Amino acid sequence: MKLLSQTLCLCLVLALSHAHHHAGHQDGGHEGHEGHEGHDHAHHAAVLLDRCKGLEMDAVAVTEEGQPYFFKGDHVFKGFHGKAELSNQSFAELDDHHHLGHVDAAFLMHFPDKPTEHDHIFFMLDTKVFSYYKHKLEMGFPKDISEVFPGIPDHLDAAVVCPAPDCEEDSVIFFKGDEIYHYNVKTKKVEEKKFEGMPNCTSAFRFMEHYYCFHGHQFSKFDPKTGEVHGRYPKEARDYFMKCSKFGDTTDHIERERCSRVHLDAITSDDAGNIYAFRGHHFLEQDAGNDTWAADTIESEFKELHSEVDAVFSYENHLYMIKDDKVYVYKVGEPHTHLDGYPKPLKEVLGVEGPIDAAFVCQDHHIAHVIKGQTVYDVDLKASPRVPVKEGTFTLFDKVDAGMCGPEGVKVFKGNHYFHFQSMKIMLMARAIPAEHKTALELFGCDH
Ligand SMILES: *[C@@H]1O[C@H](CO)[C@@H](O)[C@H](O)[C@H]1NC(C)=O
Ligand SMILES: *[C@@H]1O[C@H](CO)[C@@H](O)[C@H](O)[C@H]1NC(C)=O
Ligand SMILES: *[C@@H]1O[C@H](CO)[C@@H](O)[C@H](O)[C@H]1NC(C)=O
Numbered sequence: 001m002k003l004l005s006q007t008l009c010l011c012l013v014l015a016l017s018h019a020h021h022h023a024g025h026q027d028g029g030h031e032g033h034e035g036h037e038g039h040d041h042a043h044h045a046a047v048l049l050d051r052c053k054g055l056e057m058d059a060v061a062v063t064e065e066g067q068p069y070f071f072k073g074d075h076v077f078k079g080f081h082g083k084a085e086l087s088n089q090s091f092a093e094l095d096d097h098h099h100l101g102h103v104d105a106a107f108l109m110h111f112p113d114k115p116t117e118h119d120h121i122f123f124m125l126d127t128k129v130f131s132y133y134k135h136k137l138e139m140g141f142p143k144d145i146s147e148v149f150p151g152i153p154d155h156l157d158a159a160v161v162c163p164a165p166d167c168e169e170d171s172v173i174f175f176k177g178d179e180i181y182h183y184n185v186k187t188k189k190v191e192e193k194k195f196e197g198m199p200n201c202t203s204a205f206r207f208m209e210h211y212y213c214f215h216g217h218q219f220s221k222f223d224p225k226t227g228e229v230h231g232r233y234p235k236e237a238r239d240y241f242m243k244c245s246k247f248g249d250t251t252d253h254i255e256r257e258r259c260s261r262v263h264l265d266a267i268t269s270d271d272a273g274n275i276y277a278f279r280g281h282h283f284l285e286q287d288a289g290n291d292t293w294a295a296d297t298i299e300s301e302f303k304e305l306h307s308e309v310d311a312v313f314s315y316e317n318h319l320y321m322i323k324d325d326k327v328y329v330y331k332v333g334e335p336h337t338h339l340d341g342y343p344k345p346l347k348e349v350l351g352v353e354g355p356i357d358a359a360f361v362c363q364d365h366h367i368a369h370v371i372k373g374q375t376v377y378d379v380d381l382k383a384s385p386r387v388p389v390k391e392g393t394f395t396l397f398d399k400v401d402a403g404m405c406g407p408e409g410v411k412v413f414k415g416n417h418y419f420h421f422q423s424m425k426i427m428l429m430a431r432a433i434p435a436e437h438k439t440a441l442e443l444f445g446c447d448h
Contacts, residue, residue: 049084051077052244054217057237059158060205061106064119064134066415068205068241071103080262081243091123093130093137100125105159105203111170111185127154149174151190152181158204160211162224173224175201175213180227195227199234207261208416208438210448221448231448243280253295257284258444261416263401266312268360270319270332275404277444281307284444293444304328304338311359311402313368315381320368322346325354350379351388358403360410362424369424371400376428392428416440 049055049072059071070077074095075084087103088095094103105124109117120138123130128142129149145154149172158175167173167182174181178200180193198220201213211224218234219241238244239256257279267277273288278298286293298307302321311322319336321328326343327350330336346354350370358371361381368379370388374395377388394400394412402413409422417436421427440446 049073049075049077051084051242052238054238056216057203057214059103059106059123060203060214061121061123062108062205062207063121064108064110068207069106070203070241071106073102080241090135091121091130091132091137093142094123094125097125097128097142100128105156105174107159107161107172107205109172109185110161111163114170114185117185122148122159124156124159149183150188152183153179158201158213160204160206160224162206162211166206166209166211166224168225173204175204193227195222198222198227198229253282253297254284254293255446257282257295258293259440259446259448261440263415264413264439265402266309266321266358267402267404267411267413268312268314268319269404269406270314271317272332274332276312276319277402278309278312291445301336302328302330302338304343310355311357311370313359313361315361315366315368320349320359322350322354322356322359349386351386352377352379357400358412360403360405362405362410363407369403369405371403373399391424394428396430396433413439418443 051070051072055072057070057072060068061071062068067079069090071087072084074087076087076090077084086095103123103125107122109120109122112118117131119133121132123132124145125142127145129145130142131138131148145152145156152174153176156174156176160173162171162173162182164170169187170185172183172185174183178194180195182191182193184190198213199215201215203214205212211222212219213222214237215234217237219237220229220233220235221231222229240260241262243262260279262279265278265280267275269275275286277284281297281299282295283298283301284293284295298305298309305321305323305328309321309323313320314332317332318339319330319332321330323343325346327346328343329339331339346352346356350359350368352370352372356370356372359368361368366381368381369391370377370379371394374393374397376391376394378391379386379388396419397412397414400412400414404411405424409420410424410427411418411420412427416439418439419434419436421430421434437443
């Protein structure tokens, strides 16, 4: 016991001096200070790296599974939310060469007709390039950048893959300061360009067929051939590519929520046909017969729930909102009213253990379809007590984010896409992933 309390004391002292050290840093008022942590501070950085604080990323690449990885120092943020991990947990050798700095640039080589490099992730660190395939370093790497990409300078800032016809030929675009290099992957010819009017990129990636240049904690969408930026840019990276709760008052919630690439937490339409889509602290609502979307905080209309819901379904003019192992029930109206006696345990209301991923009721039925991992349960809402019956497994995805059911069938949401099935039965029988739809573009009508 004595030893334990001594250890505890030591930890407290360390934690306090740690906090003090960083408070001092912050007084300096330098927003991106995390980036200047040396190796001796790597451990501190692991605790402190918070992408919602406005980090400038070193590099961004999309993996072969379509998952964006944001690199910062010796850490990586996977996807649009969640904590940083050490990048060497995913790419073991990146940290072996201590004289090399952090990842300067990264991209996924995606050219199916070049099988030796297709779906390899390339990392540029100082003068070296690393090539990984399925998280394994390719034989003979790291190599010099000048050997693998002749004509491309060392110490790059960013890189992005650019297949034809986005670029005239299958290319990789490298960025260094305001110099732009179009590297033709077939002929190895390099074309130098200036992208007038575009900021110097610190990282860049291609995502859903668009090209994004990150600079500071902002980004601009650009034309990869000319570097032209159309529309109102730069925009705030945290609004579109990260799941952060509100951090400023100046942003337009509707535009941000419609255009965010971050996955939805839940979506439903009520009996009248109004659609509600939930993400983090906000929700979007589209009233039946009106094709404009409105956005607000969850707190403002569903105070008891506050934020971050797991699943929402509507049934008999009520919204059932599930968060962790609790169910909140609101009577639809203006305002929505929270029913007395709720929240109740999920186990009691639906008979299922939380957390769940999605839930929905299809037209004119009394069955809640509850998706948890790859298992789908049926819960008869007329029965008492409610007993979940395993309806089947849905193995096209390891996990879905949200789902809804309407007159046209089932929509399942995963990442920034949704997938449509004519019916629940067809969904459970599906053996191949159907055509993907872009949530921001096709559902919310975001034009960029
Ligand atoms: C990853 O990097 C950390 C810190 O730089 C180091 O302590 C750890 O041993 C490395 N892990 C592997 C698997 O190389
Ligand atoms: C962009 O990079 C060039 C060097 O290539 C540098 O001279 C210029 O100051 C940079 N611009 C900004 C805004 O940092
Ligand atoms: C449609 O919805 C928007 C946003 O909620 C609202 O401002 C507008 O008045 C509505 N239009 C109609 C015709 O109801």
